[in-house]
Amino acid sequence: MMLPTHAVVGLALAAPLTATHPELASAALAGAFLGSVFPDVDLYAGHRRTLHFPTIYTVLAVPAAMLAIATAVPVTVALAFFAVGAAAHCRMDRWGGGLELRPWEGTSEKAVYDHVRGEWRTPKRWIPYDGAREDFLLAAVLGVPLLVLLEGPFRWVVAVALLVAGTYAALRRRLADLAPVVFGYVPDRLSQYVPERYRAS
Template structure:
């Protein structure tokens, strides 16, 4: 699923749950939920859905942090709980999507999300076939609607969320043609400048999933 889908999912859960558990709600917590939902996908530059995806570890740490917050009432602990809980939701829900490979719409691998405790990959359920699939955008839109329609998010944030949904829609439209678009844009760049741009190579293995290798200079 798209990183934005995960971000909106975490934000939707936050705007529903946080007001219920008390008065601890505000901009920093909502931002922590959204950014925590995005964070695991930073491993696109390493082993995707393995390096920063900890479905068990994040969940356990989030529970411990919430227990500590319940005992102390420290707002900083709640902030950490929300961020780590959002990352846990991301890692756990990735198993519902497609595989971590270059063209997940033509699946050849069963790398859903890596479980560091068991030392193996969970197979993808493919309810959402791949990041940027039409159903992925619909899920993203549904969670965004929950967040925007909530009285918890301020008007300025709603405008930002609207543009992020538009960005997700554009990504969905271009998803299967990203490689061709990138090549086409690259061909428009003068040869002298092109040698200064980074080269991107995608590597796939059964043990490490998809790794994006970025190198400068040719």
């Protein structure tokens, strides 16, 4: 799934605290947002493997949540929601298409790498690919209520995420055609950092 969808899902997971524990809501929202986008920092360095840990984040989320419940201070709440957001991100990546330039073709069986099992988990393709209409619909269904519920910078984060999501979804297939052209101009000394799928013709 696309990064804006991950961000919106993370915020949606923490949003209930705005009603139940408003004094902790900002910490929860910040932690969930950062956790939900963190795994994709590996986009150009072993994407969906280097920082994607579908089992480990999930396991870490349990004690982190227990600590947050026991102490209920901003830092523990933020850490708990960071772990939950990262775990949700990795699980969601399996719901989509494979790790390929044109995932709608269904040629890759690599969704996300599970370090515990030592193998790639296969894509379920419930959301056909990142940037698909279904991907944008999920972001919109969760994001529009957040625009009403959240305030301040978090409302702006949701607005920007929805704008980026809509633009990316509209251009997704064209971007797949442009990627090999654009990345073809990368100097040889930097080409090792360009993912193989972007160099495919």
